[in-house]
Structure formats: structure tokens, C-alpha cells
Amino acid sequence: MRNDFEKAMHFRHACKIFDNTKSISDEDLSFILEAGRLSPSSFGVEHWHFFVIENPSIKEEIQKVAWNQAQITTSSKLIAIVYKKKVRSTDSYIQSEFDKFEYPQMLRDMYTNWIDIRDDKALYSWSAKQVYIAGANMMTAAASIGIDSCPMEGFDKDSVEKLMGLDTAEYGLALLIPFGYRLNPQPSLHRSDLKEMVSYIN
Ligand SMILES: Cc1cc2nc3c(=O)[nH]c(=O)nc-3n(C[C@H](O)[C@H](O)[C@H](O)COP(=O)(O)O)c2cc1C
Numbered sequence: 001m002r003n004d005f006e007k008a009m010h011f012r013h014a015c016k017i018f019d020n021t022k023s024i025s026d027e028d029l030s031f032i033l034e035a036g037r038l039s040p041s042s043f044g045v046e047h048w049h050f051f052v053i054e055n056p057s058i059k060e061e062i063q064k065v066a067w068n069q070a071q072i073t074t075s076s077k078l079i080a081i082v083y084k085k086k087v088r089s090t091d092s093y094i095q096s097e098f099d100k101f102e103y104p105q106m107l108r109d110m111y112t113n114w115i116d117i118r119d120d121k122a123l124y125s126w127s128a129k130q131v132y133i134a135g136a137n138m139m140t141a142a143a144s145i146g147i148d149s150c151p152m153e154g155f156d157k158d159s160v161e162k163l164m165g166l167d168t169a170e171y172g173l174a175l176l177i178p179f180g181y182r183l184n185p186q187p188s189l190h191r192s193d194l195k196e197m198v199s200y201i202n
Contacts, residue, residue, distance in 0.1 A: 005140075008140050012140060020180070023076045024181075036135070051079065052078070065160060150177065157172075
């Protein structure tokens with residue numbers, strides 16, 4: 001297990017171009033999506049949605065507003081992870097999540113006092129952050145079965161939301177992750193030493 005995880009972590013890199021002759025199977029796509037589904041979210045409210053963009057002409061249009069990055073059109077599956085915007089405790093989606101988990105009143109009050117006081121901008125930023133956890137898990141899951149990916153923020157949000165036909169009253173786009181099979185060999189990983197980024201408080 002430990003070895004498998006380590007292998008996946010070393011296999012994953014921000015792949016810049018995929019082999020567009022290779023497709024991800026439905027079974028592998030489900031495996032990747034499942035890793036997103038099982039990811040943790042604050043209060044467990046799962047305020048994300050995964051769009052799988054397969055349409056080649058939409059991908060072409062998205063690439064044009066994403067710094068012309070070739071990952072978009074060469075990917076087998078382009079996943080756009082969006083965050084839900086209506087996440088105040090009075091919103092029906094949150095009420096149904098509370099009910100689903102049978103949250104006691106104390107937790108509902110905690111949520112209300114912590115979330116409802118935020119303005120829209122702060123709320124969206126809190127929601128968008130959750131997406132990155134799901135995205136990271138999806139990329140590691142993909143790597144564990146030999147599938148490459150690239151996390152992407154390099155795009156014009158409004159334009160991509162329009163191209164997706166996203167209902168922006170409900171959703172905001174946080175992250176694009178193209179998945180596929182690498183065309184070129186993996187470059188070496190550049191990472192600082194652990195001792196430079198870890199401190200212990202004893
Ligand atoms: C939130 C986020 C956004 C990123 N956006 C892009 C992007 O738009 N295009 C790209 O090629 N790489 C993007 N990257 C990839 C990083 O540049 C890459 O992960 C980093 O340089 C380390 O390289 P590695 O992942 O290959 O180890 C992004 C990474 C993250 C975490």
C-alpha cells in the first residue's frame with residue numbers, strides 16, 4: 001500500500017500534452033470520479049459538482065481562453081470542478097445535506113454562525129477551496145492507475161463558465177483538470193527538501 005501510494009505520487013506531474021489517440025475507459029473515469037466523491041469537505045456538505053467535458057468543439061473553444069494550453073484539447077476527459085454558491089444554512093441544498101446526515105441542532109447552529117455571516121465573496125472562496133481537495137484526490141487516484149493529469153487555473157473563468165453553459169447563479173468554476181495519457185516522458189520533479197518545509201512545535 002505504502003509503495004503503491006508513493007509510486008502514484010511520483011508518477012503524477014503536471015502533464016503539458018497528452019497523447020490524443022488514447023482514451024480513458026468509462027471504468028477508469030468512474031474510478032477517478034469516485035475519488036472526488038469520497039473526498040472530505042467542510043461540514044461534509046459536498047459543495048462541488050464535477051462536469052466531464054467530452055465535446056471536442058467545446059474543448060477547442062475552452063483552450064482558446066485557457067492560455068492556449070494544449071492539455072485541454074489533447075486530454076481524453078476534461079473535468080471541470082465547480083463549487084456551489086448557495087451554501088448558507090437557509091439554502092435548500094444545505095438543509096437537505098443537514099437532514100441527510102441527521103445533523104443535530106448544535107452542528108446546524110455552528111454552521112450558521114460560521115458560514116452565514118460571510119459575504120458572498122468570502123463564501124465563494126471558502127466553497128472553491130473544497131474543490132482543490134477533491135481535485136487532488138482525483139489526480140492521485142488517476143496516477144495510481146497510470147493516468148496523467150494537470151491541475152489548471154490558467155483560464156478566463158467567465159469565458160469558460162459561458163462555454164460550459166454553467167448556471168452561474170448556482171455554480172462557480174474553480175478548477176479544470178484534463179486527464180489522459182502522457183505524450184512525452186515525465187520531467188524530473190522539483191521539490192524543496194522536507195526539512196525546509198516542516199517545523200515541529202514540541
Ligand atoms: C491550483 C493549480 C493551478 C495550476 N494551473 C496550471 C495551469 O494552468 N497550467 C499548467 O500547465 N500547470 C498548472 N499547474 C501545475 C503547476 O504548475 C505544477 O503542479 C507545479 O509546477 C509542480 O509541477 P509538477 O506538478 O509537475 O510536479 C497548476 C497547479 C495548481 C496546484
